[in-house]
Amino acid sequence: MMKPFYYEPFVTELCDPELDGRVPGTPGHDTARTMIVNSLADLKLEPLLASGYEQSYKAAMGGITGRNLLGVKRGTGAQGKWVLLGAHYDHLAGCPGASDNAASVGVVLEAIRRLSERHHDCDVVVAIFDMEEPPFFNDERSMGSYIFHDRCPEGFDLALLQCAVVLDLVGHQTEIPGKEQSLFALGVQSGPGLKQALFDAREPLSDLEVYGSSVHVGLSDHNVFYENQRPHLFLTSGRAHHYHTANDTIDKLDFKKMSNISELIANFVVSLDRNQTAERFTEDDHAAEMSRFFQKEIDVDQLPLVLMQLQAKL
Numbered sequence: 001m002m003k004p005f006y007y008e009p010f011v012t013e014l015c016d017p018e019l020d021g022r023v024p025g026t027p028g029h030d031t032a033r034t035m036i037v038n039s040l041a042d043l044k045l046e047p048l049l050a051s052g053y054e055q056s057y058k059a060a061m062g063g064i065t066g067r068n069l070l071g072v073k074r075g076t077g078a079q080g081k082w083v084l085l086g087a088h089y090d091h092l093a094g095c096p097g098a099s100d101n102a103a104s105v106g107v108v109l110e111a112i113r114r115l116s117e118r119h120h121d122c123d124v125v126v127a128i129f130d131m132e133e134p135p136f137f138n139d140e141r142s143m144g145s146y147i148f149h150d151r152c153p154e155g156f157d158l159a160l161l162q163c164a165v166v167l168d169l170v171g172h173q174t175e176i177p178g179k180e181q182s183l184f185a186l187g188v189q190s191g192p193g194l195k196q197a198l199f200d201a202r203e204p205l206s207d208l209e210v211y212g213s214s215v216h217v218g219l220s221d222h223n224v225f226y227e228n229q230r231p232h233l234f235l236t237s238g239r240a241h242h243y244h245t246a247n248d249t250i251d252k253l254d255f256k257k258m259s260n261i262s263e264l265i266a267n268f269v270v271s272l273d274r275n276q277t278a279e280r281f282t283e284d285d286h287a288a289e290m291s292r293f294f295q296k297e298i299d300v301d302q303l304p305l306v307l308m309q310l311q312a313k314l
């Protein structure tokens with residue numbers, strides 16, 4: 001039975017055209033930030049910084065203030081180990097940014113809500129990043145995720161990060177006929193145990209089709225974790241035709257798919273605790289995943305070619 005997606009009204013409000021793309025430095029961004037901070041407090045997350053939920057910084061690009069929103073749900077036996085769930089909340093003027101990336105913010109919050117009923121050892125950091133979109137994109141001194149990694153709050157040792165799960169463009173149906181419920185999990189080779197935790201997490205979710213891959217597509221906030229060789233997982237439904245346009249609207253979102261993704265993430269966090277030393281995802285695993293996706297037998301030698309086809313869809 002489908003669990004209700006508690007954050008549907010929240011996501012609807014976050015991509016309201018009134019907010020005009022949640023552009024940093026604008027009133028729409030202020031409204032979005034207030035909504036998110038209130039949600040972190042409602043979920044009883046501990047602020048990650050002594051000063052509160054906001055990690056503010058002066059962006060090199062444009063000289064305006066960027067604000068990451070950071071909280072933590074403590075695990076029961078963390079010993080300093082932690083998992084990060086991240087999604088950016090800024091977007092572009094004139095675009096509602098429903099799938100990019102209001103939906104992902106809602107999915108992260110929903111995953112935390114569901115984790116409140118489950119046991120987990122690792123601390124779970126929620127990182128709602130700022131300044132992912134142009135002109136800040138991939139500027140190391142402006143993009144929120146780079147700032148976070150560079151100035152990681154005290155008590156959170158990057159060497160003990162078990163996985164940074166980053167979401168972008170998850171809320172819509174994948175635009176491949178018959179493959180609408182696809183979710184790509186890139187970077188699954190980047191840490192021990194990620195493979196088994198992902199496979200355990202998707203197992204009960206028959207409606208969601210999750211495909212693991214070791215390909216890197218540097219489209220989002222997982223880039224900094226990739227570059228610094230941190231364990232990470234980038235979750236995406238791929239680009240849609242309405243990507244970065246005024247048509248990325250609420251009606252394009254599939255809340256049933258989003259509910260399944262929240263469940264996947266909650267399952268993943270729980271499973272990762274017991275799989276921290278399990279074997280890594282191999283290229284044989286990769287070939288098996290791509291065989292499922294393309295519905296034909298693909299061996300390791302054929303991977304480079306099919307990955308080019310996959311990347312074109314992401």
Ligand SMILES: [Zn+2]
Nearest residue numbers: 100132133244
């Ligand atoms: Zn974007």
